[in-house]
Amino acid sequence: MQVKRFADAKSYDAPNHRGCLPLRLFGAEAGGTQTLIVGLSHFLPGGGAGPDASPPEKVYSCWRAN
Numbered sequence: 001m002q003v004k005r006f007a008d009a010k011s012y013d014a015p016n017h018r019g020c021l022p023l024r025l026f027g028a029e030a031g032g033t034q035t036l037i038v039g040l041s042h043f044l045p046g047g048g049a050g051p052d053a054s055p056p057e058k059v060y061s062c063w064r065a066n
Contacts, residue, residue: 002026002032004025004026006023006040009023009024009025009040010023010024010029011023011024012024012029014041014049015052016049016050016051016052017041017047017048017049017050018046018047018048018049019043019044019045019046019047019048020041020042020043020044020047020048020049021041021042021044022039022040022041022042023039023040023041023042024037024038024039025038025039025040026038027056028056034056035055035056035057036056036057036058036059037056037057037058037059038058038059038060039058039059039060039061040060040061040062041060041061041062042062043062
């Protein structure tokens with residue numbers, strides 16, 4: 001099991017996102033597999049994201065500030 005603490009998660013530039021702080025928890029540049037990415041995204045009011053057709057499978061947990 002790999003544990004990633006919130007304070008250790010790195011933000012990254014997420015194409016087609018706006019008003020968002022995306023954090024990579026697992027996969028890609030966060031280490032581990034390159035075929036599955038796990039992320040956490042915090043969307044600010046008015047923020048959002050468009051479609052993404054990149055090859056890796058993705059699992060995201062998102063929350064929106066009110």
